Every structure is written in C-alpha cells, then in structure tokens.
Amino acid sequence: MMNLNTSKNRILFVDSLRGFALLGMALTHIRAWFVLSIIPNIINVKYQNDLASVVVNQFNNFFIVGKFYTIFSLLFGVSFAIQLGQRKDSDKKFIPRFIWRLLILFIIGFIHHVHWNGDVLGVYAFLGVFLILLRNIGSKTLLSFAFFLFLFCLVF
Numbered sequence: 001m002m003n004l005n006t007s008k009n010r011i012l013f014v015d016s017l018r019g020f021a022l023l024g025m026a027l028t029h030i031r032a033w034f035v036l037s038i039i040p041n042i043i044n045v046k047y048q049n050d051l052a053s054v055v056v057n058q059f060n061n062f063f064i065v066g067k068f069y070t071i072f073s074l075l076f077g078v079s080f081a082i083q084l085g086q087r088k089d090s091d092k093k094f095i096p097r098f099i100w101r102l103l104i105l106f107i108i109g110f111i112h113h114v115h116w117n118g119d120v121l122g123v124y125a126f127l128g129v130f131l132i133l134l135r136n137i138g139s140k141t142l143l144s145f146a147f148f149l150f151l152f153c154l155v156f
Contacts, residue, residue: 011082018075024068028060069120076124080131095132100127 048057080098087094102125109121134142 012083014075014078016073018079021068021072021075024064025072028065028068073120073124076128077131080128084135098128098132 034152083098084094101149105126105128106122109119113119113122134145137145
C-alpha cells in the first residue's frame with residue numbers, strides 16, 4: 001500500500017490519477033468523434049434517437065465521461081493546494097510563477113480552442129486566478145461561497 005504522507009508519493013498518486021483522467025477523456029473523445037462505421041450515416045442517425053440509444057448515451061455521459069472530467073477538474077485544484085502547501089514562506093515568487101503557468105495554460109488552451117471548440121484549459125486558466133485570490137480565506141467562508149456558486153449554477 002502506498003504511503004500518501006510523503007510528498008513524493010502524493011505527487012505520484014496525483015499524477016497517476018491525472019493520467020487516468022486524461023486517458024479516459026481521450027478514449028471518450030475518440031469514441032465520440034472518430035468512430036469508423038460501415039453503416040451509412042442516414043441509417044446511423046435514424047437509430048441514434050431511439051429510447052435505448054438515448055438511455056445508453058446519457059448513462060455513458062453521466063457515469064463515465066463526466067467522471068473523467070470531474071477527476072481532472074478536481075486534480076487542478078488539488079495540484080494548486082499541493083504547490084501552495086509545499087512552498088516555503090520565504091518564496092516570494094510563488095504567485096508570479098503560478099500566474100505565469102496560468103498564462104501558458106491559457107495560451108495552450110486558446111490554440112487548442114482554435115482547432116476544437118469546447119476546450120477547457122482556458123477555463124482552468126481563468127478560474128486559476130480565483131484560486132490565488134481565495135487562497136487565504138477560511139473554510140466556512142469558502143464553503144459558503146461554493147454553496148452560493150452551486151445555487152447560482154442551478155438557477156442559471
């Protein structure tokens with residue numbers, strides 16, 4: 001059993017989960033966008049809207065595809081928390097270095113967005129700025145803020 005108390009093992013564990021999530025996202029994209037079929041498209045479209053196909057696709061999207069995105073998104077925040085926790089108090093370059101990384105992430109996301117609409121890396125880069133701004137608030141305040149955002153997303 002892996003000991004998660006040491007920082008090296010914890011990072012390896014997080015990297016393993018991130019790789020698993022990336023592999024899952026890649027496989028689901030391959031399935032969704034690059035399915036080779038001998039069935040003509042006019043017939044394929046006719047049978048994609050029946051009840052069984054809709055149920056299977058919704059199940060796949062919620063329980064499989066959605067979980068890979070959720071794991072990947074969660075690990076973005078976990079990685080920030082690990083970096084923040086491992087920095088030394090004398091490290092005055094942490095914030096500028098993290099903003100630089102967010103800028104690079106945004107550029108990669110923008111380039112990817114030019115080729116494929118729906119890229120999430122730019123969103124992570126944008127939201128990463130809020131991680132920096134909210135890094136020193138208390139747990140209760142953060143939980144209240146998260147609950148407010150959750151309700152806001154339900155309404156809109």
